[in-house]
Amino acid sequence: MTGPTVSRALVAFICAGRTRDLPPDTIQSTQRAIANWLGCALGAVDDDSVQAALRVAEALAGSPQASIVGRNRHLDVVNAALINALAANALDYDDMHVPTLIHPTGAVVGAALALAEHTRASGARFVRAVVTGIEVECRLGLLLFPQHYDRGWHISATLGTFGAAAAGCVLLGLDAVRTGHALGLAGTQSSGLRAMLPNACKSFNIGKAASAGTLAALLAQAGFDSEPDVLEAKFGLFDVFGWPEDTTTVLADLGRHDLVNEASLKPYPCGVVIHPVIDACLALAERESFDPATVRRITITVHPRTLVLAGRQHPESALTGRFSIFHAAALALTRRAAGLSAFDDTDVHDPVLHALRECMVGVEDPALAPRQAHVTIEYLDGRTISQAIDHPSGSPQRPLSDAQLAAKFDELASRALAPDAAARLYDDCLRLYRLPDLDALTGHWTRPGTARAAHPVNPQ
Amino acid sequence: MTGPTVSRALVAFICAGRTRDLPPDTIQSTQRAIANWLGCALGAVDDDSVQAALRVAEALAGSPQASIVGRNRHLDVVNAALINALAANALDYDDMHVPTLIHPTGAVVGAALALAEHTRASGARFVRAVVTGIEVECRLGLLLFPQHYDRGWHISATLGTFGAAAAGCVLLGLDAVRTGHALGLAGTQSSGLRAMLPNACKSFNIGKAASAGTLAALLAQAGFDSEPDVLEAKFGLFDVFGWPEDTTTVLADLGRHDLVNEASLKPYPCGVVIHPVIDACLALAERESFDPATVRRITITVHPRTLVLAGRQHPESALTGRFSIFHAAALALTRRAAGLSAFDDTDVHDPVLHALRECMVGVEDPALAPRQAHVTIEYLDGRTISQAIDHPSGSPQRPLSDAQLAAKFDELASRALAPDAAARLYDDCLRLYRLPDLDALTGHWTRPGTARAAHPVNPQ
Numbered sequence: 001m002t003g004p005t006v007s008r009a010l011v012a013f014i015c016a017g018r019t020r021d022l023p024p025d026t027i028q029s030t031q032r033a034i035a036n037w038l039g040c041a042l043g044a045v046d047d048d049s050v051q052a053a054l055r056v057a058e059a060l061a062g063s064p065q066a067s068i069v070g071r072n073r074h075l076d077v078v079n080a081a082l083i084n085a086l087a088a089n090a091l092d093y094d095d096m097h098v099p100t101l102i103h104p105t106g107a108v109v110g111a112a113l114a115l116a117e118h119t120r121a122s123g124a125r126f127v128r129a130v131v132t133g134i135e136v137e138c139r140l141g142l143l144l145f146p147q148h149y150d151r152g153w154h155i156s157a158t159l160g161t162f163g164a165a166a167a168g169c170v171l172l173g174l175d176a177v178r179t180g181h182a183l184g185l186a187g188t189q190s191s192g193l194r195a196m197l198p199n200a201c202k203s204f205n206i207g208k209a210a211s212a213g214t215l216a217a218l219l220a221q222a223g224f225d226s227e228p229d230v231l232e233a234k235f236g237l238f239d240v241f242g243w244p245e246d247t248t249t250v251l252a253d254l255g256r257h258d259l260v261n262e263a264s265l266k267p268y269p270c271g272v273v274i275h276p277v278i279d280a281c282l283a284l285a286e287r288e289s290f291d292p293a294t295v296r297r298i299t300i301t302v303h304p305r306t307l308v309l310a311g312r313q314h315p316e317s318a319l320t321g322r323f324s325i326f327h328a329a330a331l332a333l334t335r336r337a338a339g340l341s342a343f344d345d346t347d348v349h350d351p352v353l354h355a356l357r358e359c360m361v362g363v364e365d366p367a368l369a370p371r372q373a374h375v376t377i378e379y380l381d382g383r384t385i386s387q388a389i390d391h392p393s394g395s396p397q398r399p400l401s402d403a404q405l406a407a408k409f410d411e412l413a414s415r416a417l418a419p420d421a422a423a424r425l426y427d428d429c430l431r432l433y434r435l436p437d438l439d440a441l442t443g444h445w446t447r448p449g450t451a452r453a454a455h456p457v458n459p460q
Numbered sequence: 461m462t463g464p465t466v467s468r469a470l471v472a473f474i475c476a477g478r479t480r481d482l483p484p485d486t487i488q489s490t491q492r493a494i495a496n497w498l499g500c501a502l503g504a505v506d507d508d509s510v511q512a513a514l515r516v517a518e519a520l521a522g523s524p525q526a527s528i529v530g531r532n533r534h535l536d537v538v539n540a541a542l543i544n545a546l547a548a549n550a551l552d553y554d555d556m557h558v559p560t561l562i563h564p565t566g567a568v569v570g571a572a573l574a575l576a577e578h579t580r581a582s583g584a585r586f587v588r589a590v591v592t593g594i595e596v597e598c599r600l601g602l603l604l605f606p607q608h609y610d611r612g613w614h615i616s617a618t619l620g621t622f623g624a625a626a627a628g629c630v631l632l633g634l635d636a637v638r639t640g641h642a643l644g645l646a647g648t649q650s651s652g653l654r655a656m657l658p659n660a661c662k663s664f665n666i667g668k669a670a671s672a673g674t675l676a677a678l679l680a681q682a683g684f685d686s687e688p689d690v691l692e693a694k695f696g697l698f699d700v701f702g703w704p705e706d707t708t709t710v711l712a713d714l715g716r717h718d719l720v721n722e723a724s725l726k727p728y729p730c731g732v733v734i735h736p737v738i739d740a741c742l743a744l745a746e747r748e749s750f751d752p753a754t755v756r757r758i759t760i761t762v763h764p765r766t767l768v769l770a771g772r773q774h775p776e777s778a779l780t781g782r783f784s785i786f787h788a789a790a791l792a793l794t795r796r797a798a799g800l801s802a803f804d805d806t807d808v809h810d811p812v813l814h815a816l817r818e819c820m821v822g823v824e825d826p827a828l829a830p831r832q833a834h835v836t837i838e839y840l841d842g843r844t845i846s847q848a849i850d851h852p853s854g855s856p857q858r859p860l861s862d863a864q865l866a867a868k869f870d871e872l873a874s875r876a877l878a879p880d881a882a883a884r885l886y887d888d889c890l891r892l893y894r895l896p897d898l899d900a901l902t903g904h905w906t907r908p909g910t911a912r913a914a915h916p917v918n919p920q
Contacts, residue, residue: 153700
């Protein structure tokens with residue numbers, strides 16, 4: 001782009017984000033996305049990796065500045081951002097900006113919630129911070145995807161760091177100079193390897209992005225200097241991660257169209273590229289009763305990247321089961337369900353599922369978009385049935401209904417909260433923009449007696 | 461390499477590092493390197509960026525687990541590692557492993573000191589942790605340099621994260637399985653852009669590597685899983701940062717020759733590639749009195765990378781003045797000194813220095829090694845004098861004498877400690893391997909009344 005650099009365009013956008021009047025669709029999308037994020041964090045309250053990370057953070061953490069979602073416990077903002085963002089991603093049930101494969105709320109809400117609590121921000125300021133952070137990470141994603149991702153970077157982490165820092169700048173009210181330094185501090189902390197996607201560090205990467213972005217905003221506020229043109233500088237982000245071809249188009253409608261409106265909220269707790277396959281299998285199982293013993297072959301045709309990301313025939317763990325189109329398809333066909341309890345209650349080594357996965361073939365078709373899938377079942381008697389999906393459930397074209405989102409939230413939140421508290425919390429999320437502060441949210445887990453206490457601190 | 465992967469070779473080396481009998485030269489080199497690191501941290505006690513970062517860390521930090529060098533103040537180990545490693549690099553006076561351009565003690569001693577204090581480790585365990593951490597980061601550096609650095613990565617930060625984690629594993633006594641996970645947790649946090657070298661984030665990068673490595677070791681200890689073969693995994697470090705050509709040679713003498721013995725301790729507080737130029741200029745100024753008014757031209761011939769790293773003709777700030785061969789040469793010729801006070805007391809905009817820099821020409825010569833330089837002065841009367849340097853002062857071939865290192869330490873430490881305390885601390889560093897714990901070191905700044913108190917906490 002000519003004129004201002006991308007770095008400066010983002011700085012101007014972030015500074016304007018503090019007072020921007022948001023359009024109604026953006027407010028609604030953001031409130032739903034935050035509810036979805038909160039539900040995921042509440043649902044992971046007993047997750048092993050969340051508890052391990054929390055034990056470490058509790059032994060380190062200082063001033064009680066922000067709460068840990070679902071627990072009557074406060075940590076400093078950097079550690080709170082780490083734990084909450086990690087937790088919200090732990091079940092693979094959060095959300096996705098499909099054009100960039102970024103979990104849009106992930107690091108951003110982790111940082112924004114911690115800093116909003118700490119600064120006692122209004123609901124509107126919190127929502128604006130989230131909108132701004134999502135915009136920054138996803139615009140950068142549009143500039144760098146797919147090369148950045150294909151080279152092995154966990155894009156939700158590397159660019160989530162920028163989103164988290166941007167949200168922090170809105171909440172701390174940093175001016176343009178300090179915001180530029182905050183982006184520099186974010187860029188030099190940008191990290192996260194895709195080698196971690198099959199293990200607990202997948203979620204840690206997003207937690208770390210939240211904490212790094214929070215630290216970036218705090219250091220910039222304290223007067224710590226960095227490189228304000230971090231994207232374009234020599235040996236800056238673009239130099240190191242790859243130069244985008246065309247920045248003008250990506251930035252043309254910045255501030256006029258909000259990418260949070262393009263987020264998919266996941267209906268199934270697994271990799272988003274698997275969702276159209278599940279939709280197709282659920283539709284097939286709906287059309288006629290399914291008996292694995294009658295099947296000769298099941299052909300699953302998808303975009304080539306889907307097989308790269310989720311092409312494992314036989315997952316070896318519950319976590320990798322969430323990244324196998326074959327396991328998800330077997331689950332959807334046999335259980336006629338692919339929600340939290342379906343995935344949680346299923347043994348990936350179940351012999352029926354294993355045998356069914358053996359009958360499956362994955363076929364890549366570059367003519368398909370990642371949002372599309374085509375599933376064909378050939379029976380032993382020669383008969384076939386097929387189902388094509390163009391847009392998966394949860395996508396902007398087929399968004400979760402309010403009832404679907406409420407049911408998802410309820411299933412997750414009930415792991416940490418009483419049912420009536422979960423329902424009230426959901427309602428509060430959907431009117432967040434008008435709330436004077438976040439007490440209505442955090443009060444559900446920080447008031448004595450309403451949520452489980454923190455587990456005992458037990459540093460080894 | 462065939463057989464074990466590099467990841468596994470490093471894990472085995474780290475686990476053995478806990479009880480390894482160190483050869484005398486390694487003990488001496490490490491004790492000197494630690495003294496040098498400590499002096500640099502003490503000398504930066506009033507540095508603006510150190511104070512800004514400390515203000516943030518103090519507002520966040522929790523349990524008083526480890527001290528801040530030079531202050532009667534304790535933070536949690538992650539924040540203490542951040543601040544101390546940042547401080548030790550702030551003056552550009554620390555050390556360098558020239559073949560990889562890694563500051564070997566930087567992140568490693570930052571993490572090791574914090575965890576050694578917290579775990580009440582013996583002096584020997586602390587020294588072993590430092591030796592192990594330096595070995596891990598520098599061996600990785602030998603595998604990845606120069607491509608990794610040339611692509612824009614601040615190698616002291618990206619690989620310092622591994623060194624810090626390795627030191628942490630030694631101090632926490634992690635077994636091979638947990639050590640593998642710690643390296644994975646380090647790798648996915650590996651970050652740091654060279655765009656930061658001209659600003660305060662240069663030192664922040666090293667501080668962040670120390671804190672990330674510390675966190676990696678703590679999380680691994682707490683049972684948090686990662687990718688143990690982080691170097692060789694698909695989308696792991698080598699996949700993302702570049703595959704080394706030959707791993708066998710680099711690892712052949714692992715555990716038999718310790719790279720800490722190849723560290724240069726800086727005699728001048730500026731970029732290490734500048735040091736041979738300063739040596740040459742000091743030698744010329746020693747040979748005959750130097751009058752800037754008589755000079756026609758000064759030709760400085762160096763390795764090509766030296767001009768890339770330090771080729772700015774006229775620095776615009778005190779910090780960038782530490783990365784200009786022309787400014788350093790002007791300083792050495794006119795002041796006959798290039799130590800801490802010479803750099804600190806000099807205005808980079810001084811007209812005499814500016815005029816002298818205008819007379820200077822930098823010439824690259826690929827036949828020279830980075831450790832070499834050749835300086836020729838042509839006078840207005842036609843006469844010329846020249847000086848060549850093969851190995852700079854402070855290099856393994858021309859190490860600082862004990863007296864030189866003690867004098868450097870004294871100048872730095874006296875900024876934070878009384879003179880007699882500084883002398884005792886230096887002596888204690890040089891017998892560290894035999895000390896039962898680190899109280900003899902940390903007692904110099906944590907006993908009430910012996911060091912300045914922490915400045916008031918003042919979060920904005």
